[in-house]
Amino acid sequence: MTVRTPGRRAAAPWVRTRLRTAPGAAAALALLVAVTSFLAAALPLAIDRYDDAGLRRALETAGPDRTTVRLFAPPAGFAGEPDGQGADGREGDLRPDAMRDSHAAILAAAGRSLPLDPEQSSHGVRTTTGLPVPDPWLSRPDGLPPRLSLVAQDGLAGHARLRAGRLPGAGGAVTAATGTVEAAVSAETARKLGIGVGSVLHVPGLERAPLAVRVTGVVDPRAPRGAYWSTDPLLGSPGLVTVPGDPERRQYWTGALLLAPDAAPALLGTPGVPERYWHLAPDVSALHGHDLPRLTSAVASLVSGPLLRQARTAASPDTEADTSLDGVLADHARLRAALGPLVAVAVLGTGTVAAAVLLMAGGLAADRRRAELTLLRARGASLRGLAGRLLGETAVVAVPAAALGPAAALLTVRGARPAHSVAAAGVVALLACAALPLRAVAAHRAVRVHAVREDVVSARPSRRRTVAELTLLTLAVGAVVALRVRGVADGTRGPGAPDDPGASGDHLVSLAPVLVGMAAALVLVRLYPLPLRGLARAAGRLRGVVGPLSLARAGRASGSAVLPLTVLLTALTTAAFGGSVLSGVADARDRAAVLAVGADARVTSLRALPDGLADRVRRVPGVRAVTPVGIVYDAQPEDGRMTVPVAGVDPSGYAALARHTDLGAFDRDALGADGASGAKPLPALASPVVADHYGTRPFAVRLDDGAFVTVRIVLVRERTPALADQEFLVVDRSGLPAGSARPTSLLVTGDHPDAAVLREVAGGGTRVRVRAEELAAHVDSPLRSGAERVYAAAVAAGAGYAVLALLLTLLRAAPERAALLARLRTLGLTRAQGRRLLVLESLPQALLAAAGGVLTAWATVRLLSPGVDLTTVALSASPSPAGRVALRTDPVSLLVPALAVVALTVGVAVAQAWWTGRRGSVRELRAGDDR
Template identity: 50%
Template sequence: MPKGTTLSGGPLVRLRAALPAALHIVRAGEAPTAALALGALMLITAFLAAAFPRGVDAYETRGVRAALSDVPPDQRTVQITAGRTDTTPRSHTPAVLDRQDAALRSQFTAPLRISPADAAHGVRTTAPLPSHDPGLARPDGVDPRFSLYAVSGLARHTAVAQGRLPRPAAPGSPTREAAVTVATARALHLRPGSPLHVGGLALRISGLLTPHAPEGPYWAVDPLVTTPALVSEGTPPQKLWQAGLLLAPEDGPALLSTKGQPERFWRYPLDTGALTAGDAPLLQNRVRSLQRGPGLARLRGVVGPGGLADSAVDGLLDGFARTRDAVAPVVAVAACGIGTVAGVVVLMTGGLAAARRHRELALLRARGASLPGLVGRLAAETATVALPAAGAGYALAVVLVPGERLLTPLLAAAAAGLLGTLALPLRAAAAHRRTRPDVRADLVGGRPSRRRTVVELTVLVLAVAAVLALRRRGTGSGGVDVLVSAAPVLVAVIAALLLMRLYPLPLRLAARPAARTRGLSGFLALARAGRAPAAGLPLLALLVALTTASFGGSVLAGVADARDRAALAAVGADARLTADKPLPRALLSSLTAVPGVQDAVPLRLSTQPADDNGPPLYLVIADADAYARLARATGLGAFDATELADPGGDHPLPALVSAGVRTRFGDAPMVLQPEFGQLVVRPALVRRDTPAQPGGDFVVVDARGVARLHPDTYADPATGPSVVLLAGRSLDPTALRGTIRTHTPAALPTRLALRSTTRAQYADSPLQQGAERLYTAAVAAGAGFALLALLLSLLQTAPERARLLTGLRAIGLPAAQGRRLLVLEALPQALLAALGGTLTGAATLRLLGPGTDLTPLALPTTSGPTGTAPVPLHPDPASLLLPATAVLLLSLATALLQSLIGQRRTQHTERRKEAPTRKEAPN
């Protein structure tokens, strides 16, 4: 550079401006292992942050589609009717109805989409009309009644079995054609050409039709069109047929001449194939608008002032929203836990990098580098790795995880990338805020500052508020409350702060007796544990992860237990065989030979009317010994069989009764009237449940006492057992069904209910399955981040431990004592994390359990005998102990592995030093 040239202009200025960025990239490339580790961590963290909201979208979308598609077609159809009082024939012609149909369809815009192929419109009678024609089926001599339909699209949805489709009546012709389905013709004794007179109209059957997809939306709204119904009316009840007749659309105006109260109708089945969870609120608003809002006004502008819209979609979406709002708070607890652990791990990574570069950064500060300049330089270095990795994680989540939202996952991944970018600069800024000599911050010797005390008290207040809010409102109040969702995390934070304050005390107490022992390992390990820096972030990460794992494991265990109990209450045993008539004796004797069946208890179950006009009583007659054995095996009202022993004579039979029977009738004997005679029973035992009848009021008596009182009628095969309860967790359903088919007459229908099948039905909701899978994934990810936090904390002290081993080896410390020293040094903090995590998890479950309702996650909205009883959260021992034990074992195993690696490195160094000496020995 020529003399006097400065860096104040031209290309030199641009070179100087580009130099820091180039240096940042070069500096990041100097430590490829650290850069790759940071990139991998940010990729995983950003992927999880973006995948979580998309996963929620995915299972909520499956849930809303199932809520609308797993119901009969008439419940997901919008029905529009108009004009029962409109007697203008012109408004009932096909041309007018077609124009109105086109105008109505234009109002169905996304997300209110319809299935055009299954839509229908026309004219129908709403009041059934009798027919007095001879030859029609009359079970009790009552004339059948018909509903008339002039509907569009008939040719597309039927196949002609006999005859032809109805044709429009010729001008001036008094007779019109009508078609019926094959089922209607068979029941009413109709055939092509049969004359009918209905409501003053002369009709002739033109053909018999076979509907395409009779359970589809085109036919399911009016089931009488496809299948006639045999109904009972009057006193005494008399049976009569009701059916539908299909006319040509052009004959719709003719229905005005009848007394069937004709009306115009339009039916639009919804298309749920493209519906998403985000569309559900707007779809519900559109449906409500059609029923009682601006949409209804536009609808009446098309069909007339009498137009009305009706649909069950509004109620179905309400049910979905209630279940989603009840499940969301439980899932949000897992999201808050894994988010906290992931954030702590990212901060720990920045702290580890700051500790590794402590001397470099201290030297820069000593040479005059400003704190903002240092922070900017470090941020630029980490940004070259963290931000591209976060972007890749977001892209991976968008590709791999189905979902609709893009902005929320993008913001979550960007937040993860920003935290990864700023973790090292902020940690370095805190450590090098002032240029002064390093002061060792011992765990035992350190004293908490006032600022830390204020922060701890603030967190304590938030934690108490969160716990009180959760216990008062619960998770079933609907919607996600951030404070309530963060309650387990806040409790874990308080526990970590408390343990950090209490941890030095046992170290001081244990160091005194260790100083008087002969061995070196114990005293040195405790001294080094006390001189270690306060491990706030690692302990916080472990406690939050262990608390989240304990909470999540208890949630999953509670869900599984609730489904098991609900299935057992619904079936009464592992399998239940029921028939309307007594079962064959050959079948009863062969059931015990079915593979996997451990016990088979036949019983008689009958319903007895109550004298107090209350609910009926369920009388259960079974062998007391076998029934008591089954009750103990199932856990449903276990009792001692000897308490039901027959006292003999004219004494009432002792009975096992429900609490409701005891409350209603007291302890006095009661008279029952089964089909074989009178029974006098007295309550001897009271239980809440019993296998034969888990719900309702029941009375259980011993079959031997009944047989003694009624030896003739009770032994009659016509009054034999009609119910068999089977016990056996490993029973073979296929073999059981085969045995039932072999030993049961074809005329005797039977019903087999399996506990396993019933339990699976409680978990078939996509909303529940998706939330459960997402919760399991969150707990697993939280456990992975916790293990990573443990490894990072051990890596941070690994260089210092390696130097210690080398020094102790140089002064003659045996290798076994070196390994023992490192294990004993890691033991206090490992015990602190494991024991603290277990106690914190147990305390969290005790505090938050009463406010956590697992019913929406565990069971459907209607769960049979279990009703709507809430499913509380209880501590699960395995979820409390297994994660803490894994942390303890992993910590000790890592310390042991580190000592072995250090020992091998020391031996390798000693061999290299001894090698020249061996070569010079011959001289």
């Protein structure tokens, strides 16, 4: 027996009692919140990860010569400018200590805004013009002496491996008058120019004798692709340069001689216009995509802003800066801006569905406990007290479950901003905790003894609901109209286009599917009772009992069906929109790959291919057919006003190839030569421009070997496999002269031809292009592929939440249906009739959701397609070889989710009827059952 202490109130253990009463519901809520919290927390981490990877790939692809920030300044007083220091002052500016101090100051100033890599950043002194070295033993391709730069760059010992000899030194105080200095050269420079250890090169002097440069060592770069060596490629590899304006196009070598930093003053004694330089290499591993605005601002400041002023203070007032890093960042920003709105479509759609499911779970719990909460209100419980207790019992379950989400996300998905994940999980926890109390407060504002029926057929929405629905409908229509007007005004430029990355239309694209889904749900819920009443009246005249009873039961469903229908329509719309985007991207990439290759693989050569190569290629694994093509690229028609490539083909095989690739399919008989000769023109397939120019009259074409052939255009096609991206003439090669008929290309058809074997069989002097490799080139972008993965994952998650919403909707009515079925069983209803009753009862809402989803998704894609350009998302090439990639409806994405809704509804109804029949009717008919 419990003894109560006088003067103290006994606190009822509400939360513990509720958790013990319904442990299954608490576990289900915890699981739902944990999964939702994980998805919400993983999303920003996944976006950050692919954004970071995309930025780093963009910088790595651009290379250090474009991403390094170059600062340069002439020595004080050089080129006749007074400095008040004389020659000693100019030489002092070039000495290692002065250069090292200025480099450290510049790194410290720039590193606070732009992450820099101190190991790959470099500084030194160099001649800005190549100096002709007249030594006759050096390599001279066209009899011209090489032009070499003198470079005294700090840190050579740490960035090079010594292959021969030793590193250069100064051997004392070097001045402008020094006659001999030491240098090293890269192994490639030594090999191509014929330089060895001990070689002495004589560089022209400025008002003095030539400077003798003795080579003391040959080095190999430790990291040849790093910024230390690649910012100025001549440090590691010489290059051939053509003499400007030379009609003979003679060439000479350019390269670099690597001096010791202490020998930098010797450059003042040469006519090479020496300058000091500081190369600032960004630390690619420390750059993040979300810092793109800050990085762009830092680069701009370093090129012409406050950071440049600080560099001038540390180095020289004449310091200037130059880089292409701002252009690389701008290109990345444009691609990022194009991908963002499309990814946001899936994210917002899935987020809306997930939020609605959490609200539905709270609503289901409130409906399940309606009698309990009604009794508490009738016994004097206040709304505040009731909401507080419900909030407490929900928070005990939801908050720990929500905390698991970011913890699991941080372990599985590495990201740079965990705070965003924690915030997203916090939103999920707040929504999960507030759903049940808010639903309970809304349903029990007034104290009632009996619950008011809200049948879908007889329910009359309140004025507040009508106003809210009209407001939402107006917003949806306004957003779509604004998007359409913007798309018409801007032509083909879609939201997120490079010249308008931050336009408000981007948000319209992202919100449009959700808004359209909500608006469609409101309209359908309003229209749904009309056909239901008509069907119910018509079914009342039927003899059977199942049809009329099922329609009557469908009409007695809950009138608050807006939220479940919104979930389903939003999920179906997002899935269809996402499927159309992914399908359009895949089709555009495949089309671009076909246009680039013209077949599944292609072997080309500038000259005629060897005899028997076609037979050897046919035996390569994965090859089904080989179509030889002889292409004359410089053929000239008789008027000589244009050059038209002429492709000689075998009509039968080439027609099959054109059908296979869908590039200008034609009838093979129309192109047959039929013994055509000079008197009878060859039938030709032409591009529209060529056909418009020459018409259908016969005309002569001069081939590259001087022979003439007469052709007549009989077919016109936009594209053809052999010359997909050019104007063309295609003729039967049996009617061409023997020299022009020899194949220069082999167009290969097959399932995944082995590229390695093809290259081995083709041999040297040929180029092999494979369709699969061209396709992979468009996919090989972390930003594109990462956005696609996030998009696909969001669409899949939205589909999962849609299924869960459908199950919650069916679960909400499951107890009442089970009780009805049990009672009807006692009246003689058979099991088959019970199954039909449940299926027919659930079909109207399922068909409403499916039909509404198909129509809404179709309308959304049609409405948004003028403002959505998938070219940037799909293809890496600019401009696109396939033209503008527009958004088109994908029938599979449109119909499969809708049919899945109907199938799942029918399956659940059949399963419930089977389970109810198996359990029997005793439990459902026991006394006191309030169902």
